Amino acid sequence: MKHGMNMDQFRKVKAQASMVLDLRRQAEAVLARRPLRTFDGFGHFLDAVLGEDRERTSALARTVRLPLNTIDQLRASELDPFAGPLEEIAYLGYLLGIACPDFVRLASTDHGRFARHAATVLARSGVGAVPEAPERIERLWTRFEEDQATAL
């Protein structure tokens, strides 16, 4: 009888989850040394957590279904989180264990830089026209939390 997924596949999934959980612990360690409010945006925080660990970063990228180069762009503050794939980027923040209001604040800091840049260089580009992003993130966060066993 075909059960759709075998033990070898499960072991790969488990290993992927373990690497993401390692990164969550790494995020906790980073925040033990430095308060979240001192980070200049989500990209800055993400860069501090991921460091040079490409294997775990790849596992995180697969888990949130983002290309690795998108994560690289985020951590280099080269991508406005509100203009990117918001659900996947918010899931990054959720998996790293930060609270929704903290993620919104950090991502808003990144977004603010792009919005200011857009205002001076590309005033009518549409960049920055995402006032609903914080509300959308809150809804997404509620959905992420529905997968917790405490939501039963």
Place this chain on the structure above:
Amino acid sequence: MSEIPSERFPLFDLPLLRGEQGDESVREAEWERVFAHFQPRLSSYFGRRADGIYVLDDLLQEIWLRACLNVRTLESASALWTWLVTIGNNLLRDELRRKKVETVPLEDRGDGLADGIDEFLGNLEHAPSGADAELLDDLRGKLTDEEWEFLNLLCVDNLTHEEVARRLNLSTAMASRQRLRRIRQRIAE
């Protein structure tokens, strides 16, 4: 590759699953026991429900991934089945939203617990030996003492409908099956 044989009513060690005790190999072995026990049931449960919405293999992998990622929120190993089903139903609902597929509203399918209970009772009706014991705890508050005893004979004592009918002085095995259907119907209401 050898699969771990599935036990009928296994007890799982929650601190091991949550990574709070044991070394890495012991924790991995406990997770593999959980997978071996629930994976065939999940595959069967979602095989039909995922049809046209999600590729079954992808759905099952995502369920297990999210379970591994969120396991520290699990407070009782007896809630494992209900939780896995809830994660799966959440994923199907997400996909339906994305695809805007016109299909049976999820409200009509019930939440994870309701689905799990219905599946549990459905399995009992057709094959008592194939049912889950975990959901008995979830059912307890919804049942009279008489119904509770009836389900325990079917599930925990593993009696057939014929044996239950004899034990409870029901006229026939059909009467036992009818009682089970009435319980299902009442819980559904």
